[in-house]
Amino acid sequence: MNQEEYIKQRVDNQLHWYSAKSMINKKMHLGTRGLVIIFSAFIPFAAGFSETHPDHLYLNYLIGVLGMLVAIIAGVSALMKYQEKWVKYRSTAEALNREKYMFMTSSGNYRDEKDPFHLLVTRVENIIALENTMWSEFMNEDEKI
Numbered sequence: 001m002n003q004e005e006y007i008k009q010r011v012d013n014q015l016h017w018y019s020a021k022s023m024i025n026k027k028m029h030l031g032t033r034g035l036v037i038i039f040s041a042f043i044p045f046a047a048g049f050s051e052t053h054p055d056h057l058y059l060n061y062l063i064g065v066l067g068m069l070v071a072i073i074a075g076v077s078a079l080m081k082y083q084e085k086w087v088k089y090r091s092t093a094e095a096l097n098r099e100k101y102m103f104m105t106s107s108g109n110y111r112d113e114k115d116p117f118h119l120l121v122t123r124v125e126n127i128i129a130l131e132n133t134m135w136s137e138f139m140n141e142d143e144k145i
Contacts, residue, residue, distance in 0.1 A: 003117050003120075006117070006120075007100065010124065011096060011099070011120075011124055012100075014124075014128060015096045015097055018089045018090075018093035018096065018131075019089075019090075019093045021085070021089045022085075022086055022093055025082045025083075025086035025089060026082075026086040028077075029083045029086055032074070032077040033077070035069070036070050036073050039066045039070045039073070040066075040070050043063055043070075046062050046066065047059075047063055050063065088131065092127060095127045096127055099120060099124055100120075100124075103117075103119075103120040109123070
């Protein structure tokens, strides 16, 4: 496999994958956090409104449903670890991107290297292997508890 094929098939492919996963997890994190904030803010509002309008019994049900939704959404967000995955995926994507551009511009570690392509392959594969190891440890954290 030559340099161009490796960069296209491995580096760019992995870079795209990590970037896409990072974006999905960022949206999920911000979405769930936003819903928790909104639903939490409506609870005291509905509680205050229900005291001034005791004939509106549905407000008590609304308060209960909002509280339940806050608990469910916060729990799912904690379980799925959206924020942590977002940061890990983004960091890996940035590390891959940095290696790619340092190699392409013969900068940094690649400047005086006799075989810069093999150094690129080694460094990229190390980044991916490290992320895979961290992923495995990260996902097993809950099982240790």
